[in-house]
Amino acid sequence: MHMADALISPVVGGTLWVVSGGLIAFCARKVKQTLRDNLVPMMGVLGAFIFAAQMINFSIPGTGSSGHLGGGLILTVLIGPYAAFLVIASVLTVQAFFFADGGLLALGCNIFNLGFFPAFVAYPLIYRVIAKNQHGTSRAWVAALVAAVVGLQLGAFSVVLETKASGISELPFGAFVLMMLPIHLAIGVVEGLATATVISFVARARPEALPTAPASGASVSLRPVLIGLAITTVIIGGVVSWFASTHPDGLEWSMAKVSGKEELESPGAGIHESLAKVQEKTAFLPDYGFKFTEAAPETAASAEHAAAPETEPWPAVNAGTSVAGIVGGLMTLVLACLVGFVFRTRSIQSAHGQG
Amino acid sequence: MGITDWIEIGRMDELGRMDTPAHRIDARAKAIVTLAFIVVVMSFPCHEISALTPFLLYPIVLLSLGRIPLRYILRKILIAAPFALVIGILNPFIDRQPLSVIGPFVVTGGWVSFVSIMFRFILTVGAALTLVACTGMYRLGAGLEKIGVPRVFVVQLLFLYRYLFVVSNEAVTMMRSAALRSAGRSLSFRVYISMISHLLLRSMDRADRVYRAMIARGFDGEVRVLRQSAFHWPDAIFVCGCLILFLLARIWNIADGLGQLLAGGVL
Numbered sequence: 001m002h003m004a005d006a007l008i009s010p011v012v013g014g015t016l017w018v019v020s021g022g023l024i025a026f027c028a029r030k031v032k033q034t035l036r037d038n039l040v041p042m043m044g045v046l047g048a049f050i051f052a053a054q055m056i057n058f059s060i061p062g063t064g065s066s067g068h069l070g071g072g073l074i075l076t077v078l079i080g081p082y083a084a085f086l087v088i089a090s091v092l093t094v095q096a097f098f099f100a101d102g103g104l105l106a107l108g109c110n111i112f113n114l115g116f117f118p119a120f121v122a123y124p125l126i127y128r129v130i131a132k133n134q135h136g137t138s139r140a141w142v143a144a145l146v147a148a149v150v151g152l153q154l155g156a157f158s159v160v161l162e163t164k165a166s167g168i169s170e171l172p173f174g175a176f177v178l179m180m181l182p183i184h185l186a187i188g189v190v191e192g193l194a195t196a197t198v199i200s201f202v203a204r205a206r207p208e209a210l211p212t213a214p215a216s217g218a219s220v221s222l223r224p225v226l227i228g229l230a231i232t233t234v235i236i237g238g239v240v241s242w243f244a245s246t247h248p249d250g251l252e253w254s255m256a257k258v259s260g261k262e263e264l265e266s267p268g269a270g271i272h273e274s275l276a277k278v279q280e281k282t283a284f285l286p287d288y289g290f291k292f293t294e295a296a297p298e299t300a301a302s303a304e305h306a307a308a309p310e311t312e313p314w315p316a317v318n319a320g321t322s323v324a325g326i327v328g329g330l331m332t333l334v335l336a337c338l339v340g341f342v343f344r345t346r347s348i349q350s351a352h353g354q355g
Numbered sequence: 356m357g358i359t360d361w362i363e364i365g366r367m368d369e370l371g372r373m374d375t376p377a378h379r380i381d382a383r384a385k386a387i388v389t390l391a392f393i394v395v396v397m398s399f400p401c402h403e404i405s406a407l408t409p410f411l412l413y414p415i416v417l418l419s420l421g422r423i424p425l426r427y428i429l430r431k432i433l434i435a436a437p438f439a440l441v442i443g444i445l446n447p448f449i450d451r452q453p454l455s456v457i458g459p460f461v462v463t464g465g466w467v468s469f470v471s472i473m474f475r476f477i478l479t480v481g482a483a484l485t486l487v488a489c490t491g492m493y494r495l496g497a498g499l500e501k502i503g504v505p506r507v508f509v510v511q512l513l514f515l516y517r518y519l520f521v522v523s524n525e526a527v528t529m530m531r532s533a534a535l536r537s538a539g540r541s542l543s544f545r546v547y548i549s550m551i552s553h554l555l556l557r558s559m560d561r562a563d564r565v566y567r568a569m570i571a572r573g574f575d576g577e578v579r580v581l582r583q584s585a586f587h588w589p590d591a592i593f594v595c596g597c598l599i600l601f602l603l604a605r606i607w608n609i610a611d612g613l614g615q616l617l618a619g620g621v622l
Contacts (some may be wrong), residue, residue, distance in 0.1 A: 007439060
């Protein structure tokens with residue numbers, strides 16, 4: 001489910017970087033506040049465990065394929081959502097760095113898809129509610145299964161949304177959803193079964209290892225969930241509103257193009273085709289996003305670039321500018337934060353010598 | 356992820372520890388430039404190919420400065436390719452709008468965007484791998500912390516990286532012993548669960564031992580990341596130079612310009 005850089009526009013990638021970065025900062029603060037020193041080595045070693053666990057595959061009877069543990073849910077059960085989110089983020093970062101498994105630009109998306117949903121949605125809203133900390137019981141089995149499936153489905157759906165909003169792959173939305181969700185339903189069932197079995201094993205073999213989880217997870221507040229969801233809703237809402245206005249149309253013309261290829265001479269199809277050409281030139285987000293991202297490093301040039309989109313013939317101006325506004329604002333924010341950080345670290349360094 | 360990948364990660368670590376001009380550039384500078392590189396490359400419209408070509412220069416120059424074997428990086432890119440390939444290959448079937456005709460072949464928009472996706476894939480993955488190969492995890496971690504990444508997260512990254520080799524060696528040993536006992540059959544779910552659970556318990560025990568060892572050495576809840584590098588003038592020049600070059604290549608299609616110049620010269 002790792003997304004690659006090549007399919008993501010800087011706008012989508014940058015936005016999710018901001019979201020995931022914010023979540024990392026938030027979780028880092030929370031973990032620091034727990035005052036459990038032994039969490040530091042525990043998190044590191046469990047991250048390494050997730051890596052190692054992904055090397056070991058088991059055969060799924062009757063299918064000829066094999067499965068392995070994804071690990072998001074089990075981590076959350078063991079060390080609580082905040083620490084688990086950081087571990088998942090670190091695992092994905094190392095995977096991106098060393099295995100080119102998911103790219104750097106897509107890292108924010110991957111952390112969000114694979115970390116946020118299991119840690120802040122599936123665990124607190126499903127697993128904890130159903131399992132009620134009775135590890136190893138049938139309740140916990142159901143809880144793990146449902147939580148794993150829901151977490152992965154949300155993640156997979158978010159992959160579709162992000163890819164679609166990037167506009168680089170031309171896969172129609174419906175087909176993409178139909179491709180992603182059933183596959184991840186199967187993966188989710190396997191993941192849920194494996195998670196439940198491992199947890200019940202640990203509950204029997206080392207019951208004292210599990211109660212540590214509720215201790216740190218008991219005080220899980222809904223704040224990060226709400227903040228994360230709010231931010232993504234705004235972003236995805238903006239993007240979806242844009243699609244809602246242009247996409248049904250876009251789907252139609254792409255259908256017409258595919259089916260009406262032979263009747264290219266007929267005048268109706270010709271008009272459609274040329275309309276489609278115009279639309280294709282204007283409708284894709286990357287063309288759009290570039291103006292802002294390029295404007296980002298060059299603040300001097302930002303004024304002329306920001307004005308540029310208005311000159312293009314845009315089919316749905318309101319929706320389009322809403323996306324542009326959100327995205328442009330966020331990118332400037334990122335830039336401002338970055339500049340601030342750079343200056344701050346420079347100044348702290350010069351003030352304190354070695355710091 | 357197989358065992359062979361594991362040997363690869365050790366190789367990457369070795370490469371990252373070298374001392375070359377590329378390795379001596381500050382980690383922060385390389386991280387920023389790499390990120391800018393990826394963003395600029397991905398900002399091109401989806402049918403662009405020629406304008407992307409000058410960007411190949413950056414990873415190649417850095418790799419050669421860092422004395423990193425090009426074949427090694429290429430192989431890693433190839434291993435990672437399937438996802439982009441699977442999604443990208445659908446473009447030619449969906450977008451069949453003809454863009455131009457080369458000889459007897461009609462080039463459709465879908466094919467152009469597919470080639471563009473794959474080329475971007477090589478560029479972005481190559482740049483990320485170049486960054487790691489020319490920096491190494493420890494220097495990169497220190498650099499990230501200085502940029503402002505939360506220390507808890509940087510410590511987590513370094514801890515994870517440190518124990519990656521240890522825990523995975525344990526997993527490899529387990530897999531070998533399971534393979535010796537199973538006469539070539541692949542693992543059943545029951546055996547798998549037992550192995551994973553034991554690996555988990557061992558990992559947690561290890562974390563506990565590590566923690567006690569840390570306490571014994573005076574750990575007070577605060578992990579100190581070793582800082583060595585400093586941001587010097589050459590690093591700033593490197594960053595500015597690269598950013599200006601990326602910007603120029605983004606504004607002007609250098610490859611097209613070169614082509615016109617050459618064609619003009621011939622005609």
